Amino acid sequence: MTAEPSALLDIHGAIATVTFNRPQAYNSIGLDEAKYLATLAPRITENPDIRVVVLRGNGPAFCAGGDIRCFVSHIDNIEPMVRELLEALHVFLMALRDGPRIVLTSVHGAAAGAGFSIAALGDICIAADSARFTTAYNKLGVTPDGGGSIGIVERVGSRKALELFLATDSLTAQQALELGLVNQVVPADQLEAATADLAARLARNTPDAIRLTKQLVQQSSRTPAAAQLDAELEAMAHCMQTPAFREAISRFVKK
Structure with missing residues (x-):
């Protein structure tokens, strides 16, 4: 066996x-x-x-x-x-x-x-x-x-x-x-x-939200504040262009 x-x-x-x-x-x-x-x-x-x-x-x-x-x-x-x-x-x-x-x-x-x-x-x-x-x-x-x-x-x-x-x-x-x-x-x-x-x-989180949130959290302790804020901006801008964000906004508005 x-x-x-x-x-x-x-x-x-x-x-x-x-x-x-x-x-x-x-x-x-x-x-x-x-x-x-x-x-x-x-x-x-x-x-x-x-x-x-x-x-x-x-x-x-x-x-x-x-x-x-x-x-x-x-x-x-x-x-x-x-x-x-x-x-x-x-x-x-x-x-x-x-x-x-x-x-x-x-x-x-x-x-x-x-x-x-x-x-x-x-x-x-x-x-x-x-x-x-x-x-x-x-x-x-x-x-x-x-x-x-x-x-x-x-x-x-x-x-x-x-x-x-x-x-x-x-x-x-x-x-x-x-x-x-x-x-x-x-x-x-x-x-x-x-x-x-x-x-x-x-x-239930989107792949982009998981990936970028994990990335932001892991780098935060070794990244200067200004660079970290820039990274947050880029991550948010990316996520807001995804179909998942559009669908979520649509559901929210309908409520």
């Missing part, structure tokens, strides 16, 4: 769902899993209909980070392996980060190490009230990966990020919400339905 792939990609209309699919290993990511995720990137980026990408985990956890067994099996020559692993993972992450789609991370159980980083790298994060977020890097004497030095730093700032990476054991979902790492916390038995509802609401 053929084993199921380590990640599942399900596309329904404007919403693509990527499910980490190693429940027996808490969806940890080793070399093979990273390579497989990289193969999913073009299937997402080359589909113009996708507006929202949902990341979730199968089984008891969202993602427990790097696969320790993979590290152990390469311990005597680990550098080439970890370079190959992270380069493959980066293909997947950059497709989501830089793409014109909203990435919604849906977290339950453990989000540890790279799992925490990936959860924070999403544009929006929804979590079960029982979820726990653990950086885990300080326990292994390593540095952040999986985009943690991007997403977590953007959400909480550099000082708090340093504390999380170097001196914090774990956060509850409520603590993550208070820090701005999570947008919404729901009862665990309602996470799937709440995620589907939020994804559907996000997908």
Whole structure:
């Protein structure tokens, strides 16, 4: 019998769902899993209909980070392996980060190490009230990966990020919400339905509005005010020339 792939990609209309699919290993990511995720990137980026990408985990956890067994099996020559692993993972992450789609991370159980980083790298994060977020890097004497030095730093700032990476054991979902790492916390038995509802609401936005709003938000912290205002002007002018804007105005006037 053929084993199921380590990640599942399900596309329904404007919403693509990527499910980490190693429940027996808490969806940890080793070399093979990273390579497989990289193969999913073009299937997402080359589909113009996708507006929202949902990341979730199968089984008891969202993602427990790097696969320790993979590290152990390469311990005597680990550098080439970890370079190959992270380069493959980066293909997947950059497709989501830089793409014109909203990435919604849906977290339950453990989000540890790279799992925490990936959860924070999403544009929006929804979590079960029982979820726990653990950086885990300080326990292994390593540095952040999986985009943690991007997403977590953007959400909480550099000082708090340093504390999380170097001196914090774990956060509850409520603590993550208070820090701005999570947008919404729901009862665990309602996470799937709440995620589907939020994804559907996000997908109702036009592709141009999603792409340009995400672009404006991502560049705002490093763009001078005058240049950012110019970018807002150009984005608004573009959106107002689309058929979607004309239809929306027409509906509004009719009301």
